[in-house]
Amino acid sequence: MLKILKYSFFDLVRSRWSYVYFLFYLLLSSVLLFLNNNISNAIITLLNVVIVLVPLIGTIFGVMYYYDSQEFTQLLLAQPIKRKSIFMGQFLGVATSLSLSVLLGLGIPFALYGLFQSNVIFDFLILIVVAVFLSFIFSALAFNIALSNTNKIKGFGYAILLWLFLAVIYDGAFLIALIYFQEYPLDKFTLIATLFNPIDLSRILILLKLDISALLGYTGAIFKDFFGTLFGSLVSFGVLVIWVVLPLWRMVRQAKRKDF
Amino acid sequence: MVEFNDIHKRFDNNDVLTGINLSIQKGRTTAILGPNGSGKTTLIKILLGMNHANKGEIFVDESNIKNNWSYRKYIDYLPQIANFPGNIKVKEIIAMIKDLRSQPTRDEELIEYFELTPYLNIKLSHLSGGYKQKVNLVLSLMFNSPFIILDEPTSGLDPVSLIKLKDLLKKEQANGKTILITSHIMSFVEEISDHISFILDGKVYFDGSIEELKSTTEETNFEYAIANLLKNHHA
Numbered sequence: 001m002l003k004i005l006k007y008s009f010f011d012l013v014r015s016r017w018s019y020v021y022f023l024f025y026l027l028l029s030s031v032l033l034f035l036n037n038n039i040s041n042a043i044i045t046l047l048n049v050v051i052v053l054v055p056l057i058g059t060i061f062g063v064m065y066y067y068d069s070q071e072f073t074q075l076l077l078a079q080p081i082k083r084k085s086i087f088m089g090q091f092l093g094v095a096t097s098l099s100l101s102v103l104l105g106l107g108i109p110f111a112l113y114g115l116f117q118s119n120v121i122f123d124f125l126i127l128i129v130v131a132v133f134l135s136f137i138f139s140a141l142a143f144n145i146a147l148s149n150t151n152k153i154k155g156f157g158y159a160i161l162l163w164l165f166l167a168v169i170y171d172g173a174f175l176i177a178l179i180y181f182q183e184y185p186l187d188k189f190t191l192i193a194t195l196f197n198p199i200d201l202s203r204i205l206i207l208l209k210l211d212i213s214a215l216l217g218y219t220g221a222i223f224k225d226f227f228g229t230l231f232g233s234l235v236s237f238g239v240l241v242i243w244v245v246l247p248l249w250r251m252v253r254q255a256k257r258k259d260f
Numbered sequence: 261m262v263e264f265n266d267i268h269k270r271f272d273n274n275d276v277l278t279g280i281n282l283s284i285q286k287g288r289t290t291a292i293l294g295p296n297g298s299g300k301t302t303l304i305k306i307l308l309g310m311n312h313a314n315k316g317e318i319f320v321d322e323s324n325i326k327n328n329w330s331y332r333k334y335i336d337y338l339p340q341i342a343n344f345p346g347n348i349k350v351k352e353i354i355a356m357i358k359d360l361r362s363q364p365t366r367d368e369e370l371i372e373y374f375e376l377t378p379y380l381n382i383k384l385s386h387l388s389g390g391y392k393q394k395v396n397l398v399l400s401l402m403f404n405s406p407f408i409i410l411d412e413p414t415s416g417l418d419p420v421s422l423i424k425l426k427d428l429l430k431k432e433q434a435n436g437k438t439i440l441i442t443s444h445i446m447s448f449v450e451e452i453s454d455h456i457s458f459i460l461d462g463k464v465y466f467d468g469s470i471e472e473l474k475s476t477t478e479e480t481n482f483e484y485a486i487a488n489l490l491k492n493h494h495a
Binding site for chain 1: 271305308309310311312329330331332333335337339343344345346356357359360361399
């Protein structure tokens with residue numbers, strides 16, 4: 001598996017898109033830092049970008065890489081290598097190269113600006129951790145979609161729909177549900193509904209860490225009550241881990257059954 | 261060596277294989293023949309674990325290949341259509357497959373044999389069909405495995421390379437290797453195979469030596485004997 005990971009990783013690191021992605025983050029965070037002149041504010045602005053962009057790029061990149069490397073996959077399948085190793089290797093190649101682009105693109109400007117001397121280093125770390133989680137989650141989901149669809153157009157379509165659903169539609173539906181059922185106690189429901197969407201979960205994790213949950217009003221208080229405790233953090237990280245593991249488990253199962 | 265027991269395969273609503281029973285003997289060259297779409301490639305892919313049979317079992321050296329991958333270490337497989345990642349060079353792909361399998365290889369000998377040396381630094385997408393097939397041959401034969409599976413090995417090869425391939429395969433036969441081929445070039449099949457398995461409508465329609473085929477069909481020419489099989493079936 002490590003050899004496949006190595007080839008996928010270097011294949012991606014050499015590709016133009018990884019550089020574009022890296023340079024985008026580099027530029028964005030430098031501009032934000034020098035305009036804001038404040039690390040905390042820059043982190044909050046970045047949060048809004050990262051939470052939407054990382055899932056989008058993760059899904060598109062994952063689907064694109066899978067379809068692009070089908071020929072190589074065919075070649076590998078005839079070799080004495082386990083199917084699980086082939087697909088896990090490719091997935092890890094995509095996920096780590098994406099994470100690396102984010103890490104370096106955000107990390108370099110912040111480090112130069114003096115992140116290590118500031119007291120918000122943990123806030124920044126949580127932003128990075130969330131970005132890495134989202135990269136892994138959405139490339140795993142993308143591999144699932146691509147494996148289940150031989151038709152590329154369909155695969156891309158479902159990938160975009162998935163992103164649209166989790167990044168935009170879910171929140172809308174959630175909000176409508178909250179308004180519609182506002183007579184009822186909704187705190188438990190909101191908490192649980194948040195756990196089912198990795199984007200929402202990541203957003204709340206960062207907002208709470210940044211201590212601006214006051215902006216969230218009543219729900220913010222409940223969230224703070226839940227996520228603010230050690231138990232809450234553990235649960236939310238646990239859920240993020242499940243969001244990585246479940247799609248991967250399905251991916252491996254799918255790969256084992258598929259005819260190539 | 262290889263035993264196919266009642267292999268069934270269906271793609272959507274298309275029954276490709278409907279009960280293949282076949283045994284491939286060690287040290288012999290077996291040709292799987294059949295009209296287009298008769299399931300030759302599918303059968304090979306099932307043997308390699310790239311496709312899954314809906315029913316039936318395959319034994320390689322008396323062990324069931326289900327949920328097993330290590331038996332592929334002893335198989336050299338030449339796929340029918342050489343689909344390579346286009347953006348890498350010939351020598352890179354050879355190095356990559358060598359690295360992935362980490363088994364002893366004879367790639368240099370084969371590169372020289374198929375005159376690929378001047379093309380080592382060329383990207384695969386810039387190669388002609390015939391040269392791609394040569395790269396394909398080097399990639400699949402370089403591990404010197406005891407069991408060789410060739411799916412349409414002649415496609416795209418010019419007459420000189422075809423003779424070279426035949427000579428190479430004859431050498432491998434002399435070394436006692438087991439070979440399984442599919443081809444539509446009957447003269448090639450006649451020259452190198454000992455045993456013919458003819459697949460029709462998802463079943464083995466004829467299984468025997470070339471001589472047996474000629475005597476059952478009462479034809480002296482191999483190509484006509486095969487055509488006769490098909491004709492009699494449809495009559």
